[in-house]
Amino acid sequence: MKYKITFIGSGNVATNLAHAFDSAGHTINQVVSRNEEHAKALASKFGAYYGISLSEIHNDSDFILICVNDEVYKEVIGQFPHGIKSIICHTSGPVRMDVLGDYATEYGVIYPLQSLTKDNVKSMLEVPVFIEWSSNNSKEKIRDLADSISNRVRDVNSDDRMKYHIAAVFANNFSNLMYVLAKDYLDSHELDFKNLLPIIEETALRLRQNNPRNVQTGPAKREDIAIVDKHLSMLSNIELKEIYKKLSHYIMTEL
Amino acid sequence: MKYKITFIGSGNVATNLAHAFDSAGHTINQVVSRNEEHAKALASKFGAYYGISLSEIHNDSDFILICVNDEVYKEVIGQFPHGIKSIICHTSGPVRMDVLGDYATEYGVIYPLQSLTKDNVKSMLEVPVFIEWSSNNSKEKIRDLADSISNRVRDVNSDDRMKYHIAAVFANNFSNLMYVLAKDYLDSHELDFKNLLPIIEETALRLRQNNPRNVQTGPAKREDIAIVDKHLSMLSNIELKEIYKKLSHYIMTEL
Numbered sequence: 001m002k003y004k005i006t007f008i009g010s011g012n013v014a015t016n017l018a019h020a021f022d023s024a025g026h027t028i029n030q031v032v033s034r035n036e037e038h039a040k041a042l043a044s045k046f047g048a049y050y051g052i053s054l055s056e057i058h059n060d061s062d063f064i065l066i067c068v069n070d071e072v073y074k075e076v077i078g079q080f081p082h083g084i085k086s087i088i089c090h091t092s093g094p095v096r097m098d099v100l101g102d103y104a105t106e107y108g109v110i111y112p113l114q115s116l117t118k119d120n121v122k123s124m125l126e127v128p129v130f131i132e133w134s135s136n137n138s139k140e141k142i143r144d145l146a147d148s149i150s151n152r153v154r155d156v157n158s159d160d161r162m163k164y165h166i167a168a169v170f171a172n173n174f175s176n177l178m179y180v181l182a183k184d185y186l187d188s189h190e191l192d193f194k195n196l197l198p199i200i201e202e203t204a205l206r207l208r209q210n211n212p213r214n215v216q217t218g219p220a221k222r223e224d225i226a227i228v229d230k231h232l233s234m235l236s237n238i239e240l241k242e243i244y245k246k247l248s249h250y251i252m253t254e255l
Numbered sequence: 256m257k258y259k260i261t262f263i264g265s266g267n268v269a270t271n272l273a274h275a276f277d278s279a280g281h282t283i284n285q286v287v288s289r290n291e292e293h294a295k296a297l298a299s300k301f302g303a304y305y306g307i308s309l310s311e312i313h314n315d316s317d318f319i320l321i322c323v324n325d326e327v328y329k330e331v332i333g334q335f336p337h338g339i340k341s342i343i344c345h346t347s348g349p350v351r352m353d354v355l356g357d358y359a360t361e362y363g364v365i366y367p368l369q370s371l372t373k374d375n376v377k378s379m380l381e382v383p384v385f386i387e388w389s390s391n392n393s394k395e396k397i398r399d400l401a402d403s404i405s406n407r408v409r410d411v412n413s414d415d416r417m418k419y420h421i422a423a424v425f426a427n428n429f430s431n432l433m434y435v436l437a438k439d440y441l442d443s444h445e446l447d448f449k450n451l452l453p454i455i456e457e458t459a460l461r462l463r464q465n466n467p468r469n470v471q472t473g474p475a476k477r478e479d480i481a482i483v484d485k486h487l488s489m490l491s492n493i494e495l496k497e498i499y500k501k502l503s504h505y506i507m508t509e510l
Contacts, residue, residue: 170437173472174433178425193376203370251428
């Protein structure tokens with residue numbers, strides 16, 4: 001089925017989902033965001049209405065999708081007008097579905113497990129989309145909506161969604177931190193981070209075929225203490241040295 | 256020019272380089288490795304001789320490439336017969352070129368900055384290959400040989416090569432550890448690590464266009480203490496909790 005959709009938020013998640021749903025044939029009805037410029041910009045791409053306050057929400061959408069930063073969820077949800085008939089879904093990893101219970105009759109979650117940026121809108125086809133629902137009626141529609149943009153829709157409850165979110169912090173936020181540390185270190189010696197791109201990509205893409213435990217390499221894995229000590233002696237940044245030590249110790253003792 | 260090449264070692268690096276040099280039209284002359292089975296297997300792919308001891312090295316190769324684990328370099332180099340006329344190159348990230356000085360007249364380094372496995376031989380064309388040389392004569396030939404397999408050959412001295420090696424530990428070994436931690440955590444809750452593959456790949460491939468500092472996301476980056484604390488409360492493994500804390504602290508204070 002084709003739905004009319006209102007977005008609360010005009011950032012990375014809203015932008016990517018709006019493009020995906022528009023491409024799938026749904027109607028982007030309205031974009032409501034405190035940032036008027038962003039709301040207008042996103043709405044204009046789809047010929048949608050825009051607004052800057054939740055009091056302006058039109059009551060004729062099938063879905064209202066909340067796409068705001070995790071830390072302002074409570075604030076935004078608290079401002080929801082009463083009597084909304086749309087199915088209200090949030091799109092956050094760590095926020096429980098129940099927070100919507102006081103403000104909507106039908107509600108749920110549509111959480112795309114991907115790092116999204118509005119500067120680089122990508123296909124959602126292979127993105128795992130975790131859904132949750134408050135009733136059988138919303139279940140069917142939420143699944144239908146999610147299925148229209150992704151081939152990897154999964155039913156995942158709030159508890160398990162939080163666990164995936166923790167795992168994603170390691171797999172995404174912390175691996176990206178490792179790239180930052182590598183780049184900062186090379187920059188400080190006027191060496192070129194671009195030389196690391198092939199090994200970074202290989203390390204990530206290799207997981208399609210391999211368990212990460214089976215492809216762990218490096219001096220710590222080989223328990224090559226001489227090289228580990230040599231490396232530590234060359235790291236002058238105390239914090240960096242501590243991180244190197246802690247991670248190497250984990251590899252040596254647990255892998 | 257086309258060269259005759261002897262390999263010392265029959266593991267991941269030797270296998271990948273042998274395929275690359277063979278494809279580039281060079282002759283794989285001999286494979287010498289303590290593991291007779293591996294030496295025979297690799298040599299047989301190229302119609303090469305094999306041997307299990309350094310005393311069996313033929314003296315008619317243009318190059319001898321040492322492709323052994325970093326920790327046995329000294330031992331292997333110490334066993335080199337005198338009077339070798341080939342250019343001897345090692346292929347290690349952290350080993351200094353000078354270690355070859357007592358055993359060869361012409362020597363150098365050919366270090367492919369990539370994580371290589373023999374089960375999955377890949378093209379070396381985009382792999383940065385760092386070279387070093389002991390004299391102008393060897394320089395020309397080493398560059399010629401390296402250029403025949405890679406478009407990204409760079410002159411990098413032993414000091415800077417070690418710095419790249421440290422950076423690669425962060426960018427490869429430690430990022431892979433983050434994938435291990437994510438998988439172990441999900442496995443322990445019977446959740447599916449495959450759902451993280453798209454975000455892992457996106458995080459790595461994004462670096463082609465972006466500085467990793469500019470794409471850092473997550474609760475620590477947003478200083479969302481509530482989520483960080485919630486995550487910590489859900490990690491029962493003490494070591495994992497410590498790693499989460501240390502890396503989040505670094506993100507919060509330094510990024």
